Amino acid sequence: MNFKFIALIPAVILGGCVGRQSVLDPAGRDATTLLTLFTVMLVGLVVLWIAVNGMMLFFNKLSPRAYDEAAARKLIVGGGIVFPTVVIAALLAWGLSIMPDQRAPGDGLRIEVMGEQWWWRVAYWPEGAETPIVSANEIRLPVGARTEFTLNSAYVIHSFWIPALGGKMDMFPGRDTMISLEPTEAGIFRGQCAEFCGASHAQMAFEVVTLEQADFDAWLTAEAADAVVPESAVALRGAEVFQTQGCGACHAIRGTPAVGQVGPDLTHVGSRESLGAGILEPTIENIAAWIAHTDDLKPEVEMPAYDNMNADDLMALATYLKGLK
Template identity: 55%
Template sequence: MRRNIFGWWAARVGLLIGPAGCAGNQSMFSPAGVDALATLNLFWVMLAGAVVIWFALNGLFLYVTRIHVGKMSRRLAEAVIIGGGILFPLVVLSALLIYSLPMMGEQRAPDDGLRVRVTAERWWWRVEYWPDGATAPIIAANELRLPVDQRTEIELTAGEVIHSFWIPALGGKTDMFPGRITRMTLAPSETGTFRGQCAEFCGLSHALMAIPAVIMEPAAFDGWLREQALPATSSGAGRAVFLREGCGACHAVRGTPAAGRVGPDLTHLGGRTALAAGILPMTADALRAWITNPEAIKPGAEMPAYDHLDESDLAALAAYLMGLK
């Protein structure tokens, strides 16, 4: 009996301390932004409220089944049911609601000038940066970069099906709908790279739709954004292979005849932290594997396989793409 009681308490203590092991660059328990910290605080407050209600209601159950096992007066029974089963949970839940509602306004506070639109495609991310006063966006893909200690407005939409944008270390998740724009703001408080993920099942490669978020010092971010607005500078034999094989029908590389909008913008591909929406390292070997058979890496990918390229053309193409920085 004593062993069973110990196991019962050990299991419940484990539930409380277990989240402490859920740290990392894709964890709400390692907040790197003002909004993520507010969400984490809300979680702990809600958990505390749930624990209070749990102990109170189980205490009442223990009282009527183990301590006061005899006949109960009508007045006491009504007091237990109304007070413990209705009034007490109502007071605790109302307090939690009053605590949490103001957070919704804070996480939609005005931005500091930068606006970013993220469009969820199948299964990758189109990212457009709109600096204050810009008349045209700076287009990138599959990676989000933001300045630290500034609040940025994120406009979210989707191409064909519902997705959900979630970078746990920076803030809560927001759904993305075709033909509709939803908004949120993020205020990172730490520099670094944090992993985001589509959090709404969206099809065959839903689990392979990540988005790295790179948080930079404001001066470094401004310099990076200026570079992103420039056309591509990479050249060599791979450029001719890229154009000859018709890659520009789907992909854009600014400064070249390639102006496709079907797939990700590749103008500065080589400068990104990952490939194929966060699931492959940005290396020449990974690029060759992706070009040769993308379906094997990401089931349902709309990019055709270029498995007919000989080794020299494939190496030249990968080198050209790696040079797009």
């Protein structure tokens, strides 16, 4: 027997309990509540399973003997019906009592998220704001504050899920749903669409950055600003390529003539933690690869691949986009 292999099994199993996309490694008040719910339910059901099956083992194998009808009826009704019903009812009542907290109102900030094909349209509404701060494919949240999400979908059903911060909420075309989350620690986590939505469902993810309140306020102020003006010759050339290739028909870059609303807002795309809705690191090389081979990297995505662009223009465009911070 390979004991080294056996010794590795617990390490592999426990390795799946931590990480930035694990429900067993919570970083938010709601995720902690759900983990507590899971743990209590699991313990209760294990106790129930052991009790019921223990009785069956005891009376059938360890102490088999004849029982009169009255004693047998009490054993079956009490141990097989009343006891499981009481335990399950208690667990259910307690579980339902804590679930309304998952829909508690926010502390002021509201975020609208629209599920697209296959990416995320994001709009921040600070308290009292008349216009939103638009972003895409990334969500940033303040630690210690409850943020309310309004969710919708453009075409099909999606499901909004940040495992380390809270539970899932479905997104329906033409219908708003709501969830609220309260991070308890700063970090970078991963969200995912949890409802099969088409060819690139598995590649419809997003990064979630939780920040201390002061850092979040500074980021939100910067996010509301127009795009930075390119300074290097390569970036300036990339800005020209962006215009001549017609990218502004689909994408918006605030402070420029690009005002497209079809695709993600690119005003600060260079500052995001991922590219292509969570599938690539946002390097210049990956941005160039995304532009040239979009359909290969994300099947059936609506953005066309610009594989006919010459290498110099492609790298200049990627350099310009990476500089939008």
